[in-house]
Every structure is written in structure tokens, then in C-alpha cells.
Amino acid sequence: MKHHLLPVSPTNVHWGYFSKKVAPALTLKSGDRATIETLTHHANDDYERMIANDPGAESVFHWTREHKAVVRRGAGPTEGPFLRGSGEGVGVHLLTGPVAIENAEPGDILEVRILDVRPRPSCNACHAGRCFGSNAAASWGFHYHDLIEEPKPREVITIFELDTSGEPFARAVYNYVWTPQTDPDGIVHPTIDYPGVRVDHSLVRKRENILPNVKVPARLHFGTMGLAPAESDFVSSIPPGYTGGNIDDWRIGKGARMYYPVAVSGGFFSVGDPHAAQGDSELGGTAIETSLTGDFEFILNHSSLDKAMRDAFRKLRRFLMTVHHLSEDEAIALMSVAADFGVTQVVDANWGVHGSIRKNVFMCT
Amino acid sequence: MKHHLLPVSPTNVHWGYFSKKVAPALTLKSGDRATIETLTHHANDDYERMIANDPGAESVFHWTREHKAVVRRGAGPTEGPFLRGSGEGVGVHLLTGPVAIENAEPGDILEVRILDVRPRPSCNACHAGRCFGSNAAASWGFHYHDLIEEPKPREVITIFELDTSGEPFARAVYNYVWTPQTDPDGIVHPTIDYPGVRVDHSLVRKRENILPNVKVPARLHFGTMGLAPAESDFVSSIPPGYTGGNIDDWRIGKGARMYYPVAVSGGFFSVGDPHAAQGDSELGGTAIETSLTGDFEFILNHSSLDKAMRDAFRKLRRFLMTVHHLSEDEAIALMSVAADFGVTQVVDANWGVHGSIRKNVFMCT
Numbered sequence: 064m065k066h067h068l069l070p071v072s073p074t075n076v077h078w079g080y081f082s083k084k085v086a087p088a089l090t091l092k093s094g095d096r097a098t099i100e101t102l103t104h105h106a107n108d109d110y111e112r113m114i115a116n117d118p119g120a121e122s123v124f125h126w127t128r129e130h131k132a133v134v135r136r137g138a139g140p141t142e143g144p145f146l147r148g149s150g151e152g153v154g155v156h157l158l159t160g161p162v163a164i165e166n167a168e169p170g171d172i173l174e175v176r177i178l179d180v181r182p183r184p185s186c187n188a189c190h191a192g193r194c195f196g197s198n199a200a201a202s203w204g205f206h207y208h209d210l211i212e213e214p215k216p217r218e219v220i221t222i223f224e225l226d227t228s229g230e231p232f233a234r235a236v237y238n239y240v241w242t243p244q245t246d247p248d249g250i251v252h253p254t255i256d257y258p259g260v261r262v263d264h265s266l267v268r269k270r271e272n273i274l275p276n277v278k279v280p281a282r283l284h285f286g287t288m289g290l291a292p293a294e295s296d297f298v299s300s301i302p303p304g305y306t307g308g309n310i311d312d313w314r315i316g317k318g319a320r321m322y323y324p325v326a327v328s329g330g331f332f333s334v335g336d337p338h339a340a341q342g343d344s345e346l347g348g349t350a351i352e353t354s355l356t357g358d359f360e361f362i363l364n365h366s367s368l369d370k371a372m373r374d375a376f377r378k379l380r381r382f383l384m385t386v387h388h389l390s391e392d393e394a395i396a397l398m399s400v401a402a403d404f405g406v407t408q409v410v411d412a413n414w415g416v417h418g419s420i421r422k423n424v425f426m427c428t
Numbered sequence: 429m430k431h432h433l434l435p436v437s438p439t440n441v442h443w444g445y446f447s448k449k450v451a452p453a454l455t456l457k458s459g460d461r462a463t464i465e466t467l468t469h470h471a472n473d474d475y476e477r478m479i480a481n482d483p484g485a486e487s488v489f490h491w492t493r494e495h496k497a498v499v500r501r502g503a504g505p506t507e508g509p510f511l512r513g514s515g516e517g518v519g520v521h522l523l524t525g526p527v528a529i530e531n532a533e534p535g536d537i538l539e540v541r542i543l544d545v546r547p548r549p550s551c552n553a554c555h556a557g558r559c560f561g562s563n564a565a566a567s568w569g570f571h572y573h574d575l576i577e578e579p580k581p582r583e584v585i586t587i588f589e590l591d592t593s594g595e596p597f598a599r600a601v602y603n604y605v606w607t608p609q610t611d612p613d614g615i616v617h618p619t620i621d622y623p624g625v626r627v628d629h630s631l632v633r634k635r636e637n638i639l640p641n642v643k644v645p646a647r648l649h650f651g652t653m654g655l656a657p658a659e660s661d662f663v664s665s666i667p668p669g670y671t672g673g674n675i676d677d678w679r680i681g682k683g684a685r686m687y688y689p690v691a692v693s694g695g696f697f698s699v700g701d702p703h704a705a706q707g708d709s710e711l712g713g714t715a716i717e718t719s720l721t722g723d724f725e726f727i728l729n730h731s732s733l734d735k736a737m738r739d740a741f742r743k744l745r746r747f748l749m750t751v752h753h754l755s756e757d758e759a760i761a762l763m764s765v766a767a768d769f770g771v772t773q774v775v776d777a778n779w780g781v782h783g784s785i786r787k788n789v790f791m792c793t
Contacts, residue, residue: 200760205741211749212756221761233765238757274758276791279766340765342785346741347764376570376711384576391577392603393639395565396586399712400598400705401644420707426641 067097071119071159076102076335079137079154079258081298081308083291083327087163090329093363096178097162098356101285101337104157105352107261108197108220113354116186120354123157124259128247136258138297148250152257154299156287156309160333167330167363173290175321175332176360180283182225182339183354194225196233196339196353199241202254204348217241218255220262221273223351225339231281233339233351235274239267279340283355284316286336293326300336311350313341322364332361368406371416375404379418387425397424432462436484436524441467441700444502444519444623446663446673448656448692452528455694458728461543462527463721466650466702469522470717472626473562473585478719481551485719488522489624493612501623503662513615517622519664521652521674525698532695532728538655540686540697541725545648547590547704548719559590561598561704561718564606567619569713582606583620585627586638588716590704596646598704598716600639604632644705648720649681651701658691665701676715678706687729697726733771736781740769744783752790762789 067089069075075088091097102120106113114120125132131149135141139151167173182194200206200219207216218241223233243253246260289307292298303310307323315321323330334357341350379402383394401424407415432454434440440453456462467485471478479485490497496514500506504516529538547559565571565584572581583606588598608618611625654672657663668675672688680686688695699722706715744767748759766789772780 198761198765200757200764204760204764205737206745206760209738209742210756211745219757219761221757223765235758235761238761274754274762277758277762277766277789278791279762279789280786342763342765342767342769344737344767344769344783345764346767346769347760349764351765372570372709373574377574380571380576389639391575392565392584392586393600395569395571395712396563396584396600396603397639397642397644398707399565399569399710399714400563400588400707400716401642402707402709402711404707404709404711418709421645424642424644426643 065091065095067091067095069097069099069159069162071100071102072122073132076123076133076157076159077333078104078133078135078157079150079152079300081158081289081291081300081306081333082296083293083331084296085161087161087329087331088159090163090165091361092165093361096358096360098358099159099334100183100356101159101335102157102354103196103337103352104155104258105197105199105349106354107259108199109195109222110261111187112185112190112195112222113197116188126247126259126261131247138299145250147252147257148246148248154301155258156300156336157258158287158300158333158335161291161331162333162361163329163331164361164363167325168328169293169326170367171325172364173323173325173330173332174362174364175288175323176362177315177317177319178358178360180317180355180357182227182283183356194227194353195236196223196225196351197221198223198347198351199255199349201348205344205346223279223339225281225353231283233279233281235277237269237271238273239269242266279351282313282316282338282340284313284338284341285334285355285357286311286338286341286350288315288321288334289332290323290325291327291331309336311341311345313338313343368414368416371414372404375416375418379420430456430460432456432460434462434464434524434527436465436467437487438497441488441498441522441524442698443469443498443500443522444515444517444665446523446654446656446665446671446698447661448658448696449661450526452526452694452696453524455528455530456726457530458726461723461725463723464524464699465548465721466524466700467522467719468561468702468717469520469623470562470564470714471719472624473564474560474587475626476552477550477555477560477587478562481553491612491624491626496612503664510615512617512622513611513613519666520623521665521701522623523652523665523698523700526656526696527698528694528696529726529728532690533693534658534690535732536690537729538688538690538695538697539727539729540653540688541727542680542682542684543723543725545682545720545722547592547648548721559592559718560601561588561590561716562586563588563712563716564620564714566713570709570711588644588704590646590718596648598644598646600642602634602636603638604634607631644716647678647681647703647705649678649703649706650699650720650722651676651703651706651715653680653686653699654697655688655690656692656696674701676706676710678703678708733779733781736779737769740781740783744785
């Protein structure tokens with residue numbers, strides 16, 4: 064067993080999509096462990112608290128007119144002219160990886176155990192050691208076309224601070240209504256329509272003392288985690304799918320074990336969309352989006368019900384032909400119409416299928 | 429409530445596919461009942477026992493060089509030259525219907541209750557009143573490339589008789605190895621590759637006294653039942669899908685209630701592939717395929733979690749804004765990160781979603 068480290072950097076992340084085409088950032092063997100850093104794609108809602116002086120975060124979010132460290136953001140087109148930017152924000156999550164698992168092949172199951180999850184403290188001297196996150200009540204939220212107060216509609220960012228001194232919880236620091244933001248390439252973003260656009264705080268009005276007596280229980284977890292699908296080269300990170308992805312279940316935190324079907328050679332595991340807390344439904348569009356680091360263990364399972372079914376078929380045929388003296392054709396007809404094959408278990412590493420036939424089909428002779 | 433009757437006839441069946449394009453054989457309202465006849469597509473394995481002198485079965489299976497009562501069999505091409513025949517046997521099940529349900533629209537759920545299932549007795553004077561079925565150990569069976577005895581490979585038909593005088597059961601009558609059969613259009617079928625080809629019993633060798641002391645418990649059920657998918661005009665009846673179809677679970681018999689998502693206006697329910705008995709796995713490729721008649725009740729549910737979720741969101745927002753004096757933006761941020769929305773029930777006709785938030789998020793002030 065080897066323990067790997069995968070820090071965030073422009074070459075160790077991909078933004079907004081799962082892909083079988085991205086070169087692995089790390090390759091490991093079944094049984095290995097890895098400490099993997101992840102960044103929230105909402106960090107630029109408060110650059111000072113969540114990016115400034117953090118070398119890893121700064122390297123990934125770096126975007127000036129001259130240089131954009133991670134150009135493609137989303138599964139959309141990468142040749143302009145752009146409406147929103149390269150990749151067009153068709154998928155938004157910053158994902159670390161992919162991690163290739165040696166010998167993983169389509170049909171295998173990759174078990175991913177989350178051993179630990181830790182928040183990523185601010186590196187800015189003003190906030191050093193403290194942890195922050197952002198909640199966006201966004202245009203894709205369930206509430207957006209169903210608002211009561213004016214102005215309608217509106218997007219609202221709420222910055223939270225995470226307290227991990229005891230049982231971890233979060234408190235709101237301030238909020239602001241989103242205003243049009245112009246990115247370094249000159250594209251104006253009237254709504255939150257492209258990830259990683261830095262919010263100019265001179266253009267928003269902060270409201271302090273919000274949710275003043277509310278403690279939100281922390282539920283550190285990864286909103287998006289999974290393997291590369293086989294069907295397409297670039298797959299938006301937004302809809303969850305059969306290889307996992309943006310499941311957004313707060314139970315996918317420390318202690319969780321996820322089982323993903325391997326769709327491409329190597330599996331190509333990626334993780335991101337880190338959350339400090341989320342309720343079931345993620346109603347407003349996001350969780351408390353905060354950068355997290357996790358310790359993971361990877362176990363490759365080659366088990367398959369296919370071989371177990373083949374084995375059970377042959378054994379029941381032998382039983383019927385030897386004990387009950389049936390011909391092969393009699394045995395097969397009887398198995399098809401009267402024997403029940405069931406799944407014994409799919410949790411004990413060596414999966415099982417059992418074939419059964421009731422004794423009372425054989426009349427006394 | 430009205431009780432309808434849908435007998436088999438060339439215009440009341442379609443063969444080998446689900447389709448939103450087939451004109452409804454019957455239109456009914458939610459709450460109505462219908463007695464629906466179904467025919468096994470394997471009846472021609474023993475024409476004398478399962479078709480002869482049965483006006484409904486004869487009308488559907490009628491196929492001479494001059495006239496083929498049901499031309500299309502399968503979702504494949506209907507213009508030749510054919511390898512196997514019109515529709516090419518891409519889908520094989522004789523289905524009765526479609527039954528259109530008034531006001532059924534995509535997003536609704538159609539509940540189908542199976543009130544009763546009865547076998548269809550032979551009309552042939554030699555076998556009058558007795559019920560028969562056919563089991564094919566076929567080329568698509570799990571055993572086919574894994575046989576022990578010679579000749580390999582082979583397909584085997586076993587004819588069963590169903591005894592319903594007491595607790596119903598089936599006994600084998602005879603079996604034979606499939607030999608090449610020539611259909612009325614001159615196409616030779618070396619294997620069972622097209623449905624409804626009449627087996628010339630002068631070309632097969634019957635073996636009597638098989639499975640002599642075996643009673644197979646009857647499990648009358650419909651192997652294939654469901655609604656028309658939206659995605660395509662003609663969908664093979666073989667793979668089960670999200671609107672039901674060829675599920676082949678022997679539990680779908682008397683007393684079962686199935687819930688199908690409506691994909692096209694009217695729903696377009698069809699049923700067939702009747703089985704006298706099947707084991708879990710349907711190992712050899714088929715069940716005891718036998719014609720059955722069922723009594724069905726149709727209940728259209730417009731319930732949706734969507735509206736329940738909308739309702740729960742508004743109520744929890746009101747609670748937070750009135751009882752806890754939060755602004756709308758505070759309430760929405762808090763709901764997104766700390767409130768859990770769950771499915772209350774999806775079984776009591778009026779489906780429910782509940783939103784909950786822990787009291788201890790509100791600290792004493």
C-alpha cells in the first residue's frame with residue numbers, strides 16, 4: 064500500500080467535465096491511498112478570504128487578459144466567439160484528477176472509501192487559519208422564479224465561516240446581491256453563468272449581521288465525485304450519471320464508501336465540488352461551497368454476477384442430471400420454468416448467485 | 429366504471445414492438461376495467477393444441493403464401509428483401525392493444541391492477557378444454573453455448589399441459605429438437621429466429637415420457653406489459669425499459685399492481701407474452717409460453733413529487749420568515765445548506781414531500 068499526495072494545480076485539475084481524454088494526474092494501484100486537495104469553484108465570490116496567498120488556489124484561478132491558467136471550463140466549445148467563455152460553462156465543477164487505477168477495466172467496480180475530510184484554511188494574513196465558504200442562491204435554484212421580495216429575480220451570495228474548534232458548524236458572515244461582473248476577457252456576466260469569475264467587491268453591497276443567531280451543522284462532503292463515462296470525450300459535470308458525478312448527497316463524506324462501475328480503462332476518478340454543508344435538495348442551487356482536502360482509499364473489485372450466474376447454472380444442471388437423472392434437455396426446460404436464480408450478495412467481495420428449485424416439483428414415484 | 433372486453437384479432441394485436449403510432453384498440457377512462465385476451469407467440473410450436481379451431485388465435489396466426497394476417501413482426505424493416513420476414517423479428521411478443529387511457533399525459537403514472545388471470549383452453553375437439561404451453565430452450569438461452577450432450581448446439585421445444593383442477597401446475601407432454609422450418613413465404617428458419625412460424629410436425633421427432641415425475645407449480649403471469657415509449661415510433665419488445673415491457677417477472681400475475689410512467693399522450697398500454705410458469709432468470713430463453721386472459725383495472729395518477737416539492741418549499745420559507753423573522757434571502761440560504769427535503773410517501777395517491785430543519789440551528793439569543 065502506498066500513500067500518494069495530489070495537490071491542486073492547473074495540471075492536476077480539470078474544470079466542468081468528466082473526461083476519458085484528460086491525462087491522469089496520478090496513477091495508483093488497488094489498495095493504495097491518496098490525499099487529494101479540492102477547490103470550490105465558488106472561491107472567487109470572496110477572493111480575499113478563499114484564494115489570496117494560497118499558492119494552489121491562486122495557480123488554478125489565475126486569469127488575466129494575458130493568461131488564463133485553466134482555459135476550458137465546461138464541456139462546451141473551446142473555439143470562440145464565446146457567449147460565456149471557453150467550454151461555455153456547460154459544467155461548472157473544479158475537479159481534481161483524473162486518478163487512474165491500474166488494471167481497472169470496464170465491468171469492474173471501483174470502491175472509494177473516504178477516510179477523512181478537512182477544510183482548507185485561508186492563507187490571507189487577515190483571516191489566516193479560518194475557513195470560509197460561499198452559498199449562491201442562484202438562477203438554477205428551485206426558488207428563483209418563485210420569489211416574494213423585490214427585486215425579482217435576483218441571485219444572492221452568502222459567505223459563511225466554518226468553526227471547527229468543536230463540533231463543526233457554520234455561521235453567516237455577510238451576503239450580497241449578484242451584480243453584472245466583467246471577466247478579464249471582457250465578457251459581462253449578468254448572472255452566475257460561468258465558473259471562476261472574480262466578483263469585484265466594489266460593485267456589490269454587503270449586508271452584515273445576517274442569520275445572526277443561526278448555527279448550521281457542518282456536513283463536510285464532496286458534491287461531485289466519480290469516474291469518466293465511456294460514451295463521450297467531454298461530459299458536463301452537472302447531471303449525475305451512472306459513473307457517479309454530481310450526486311450532491313451530504314452523506315458522501317468521512318466514512319462513506321462509494322461503488323462506481325468502471326466504464327473506461329483505468330477508471331479515471333475525479334473529485335471536487337467540496338461542500339461544508341448542504342440540506343437534502345440543495346434548494347437554492349448550491350451548498351456552502353468550500354475547499355476541502357480528503358484522504359481516500361481505492362479498492363478495485365473485479366467481481367461480477369455474470370460468472371456467478373454461469374457457475375450456479377452449471378451446478379444446478381449437474382444436480383438435476385445426476386441426482387434426479389434428467390436428460391440435459393429436461394434439466395434445462397425445468398430450470399427455465401421452475402428454478403429461481405437469485406442474487407445471494409453483492410457485498411462480500413466474491414459475489415454470489417444461487418439457483419433453487421422446490422423439492423415438491425418432484426412427485427413421489 | 430365501465431368494464432370493456434378486448435378479444436384478440438388481427439386489428440387488436442401488434443407483434444414484436446411497442447409503438448405510439450399504432451391506433452388504439454380500445455380507449456377507456458381511469459377507473460375502468462377491461463378483460464383482455466392475449467396469445468402466446470409460441471402457439472405454432474404445436475398448432476393442433478394451441479391454435480386449431482380457436483377463431484381468435486387462427487385469425488391472428490393466419491399465414492399463407494396469399495395472406496399473412498399480421499404482416500409486421502418486430503421493430504425492423506418492413507420492406508424486403510428480408511432475411512427473416514417483415515419486421516425481421518426484432519422483437520417477438522404478440523401484444524394486445526394498445527389501450528389508450530383518456531387524459532393520460534407524459535409525467536403521469538398509470539397504475540395497472542391485475543385482478544385475475546385465466547388460461548385459454550384448447551378449442552380442438554381432441555384436446556377441448558385442456559390448456560397447453562410451450563417452452564423453448566432457445567439460441568438466446570443462457571445454456572446455449574454451454575451444453576454437455578450432443579448435438580451441439582440445439583434448440584428444444586417442450587410442450588406442457590396445465591392442470592387447473594386444483595392448485596394449478598404443469599406437466600411435460602413431449603419434446604422435440606427444432607429442425608429447419610420453411611415459412612409460407614419460402615424463408616427457411618434453421619433456428620427460432622422469427623415469431624409465429626408454424627412447426628411442421630412431420631419434420632421433428634417427438635420424445636414422450638419426459639420429466640415423468642415432475643410437477644411444475646403454475647405461476648400465471650404476463651411476461652411483457654407496459655406503455656409506449658416516446659423516443660421512437662417502433663421499439664423492440666425484447667429489452668425491458670422505463671415504461672415496462674418484457675420484464676419477465678413471474679410476480680406480475682393476479683394481485684399485482686404495476687406503476688408505469690406515461691411517456692406519450694394516452695399512455696398506450698399493451699400486454700402479452702403470457703406465461704404459465706417461469707423461474708427467476710428464465711434460463712433457457714422462455715417460460716411455459718401459454719395464452720392467457722386477464723382482468724385489468726386502470727388508474728391514472730397525476731401525482732407528482734414536483735408539485736409537492738414546490739408546496740413544501742413555500743411552506744418552509746413562510747415558516748422561517750414568519751416564525752424566525754428571517755429575510756427571504758436568509759431563509760433561502762438556510763434552506764439550501766441546512767434543511768432536508770425528503771419524500772414522505774409515493775404510495776398514498778397524493779404524494780408528499782416534507783421539508784425539515786433542526787431546531788438547534790437556531791441558537792438561544
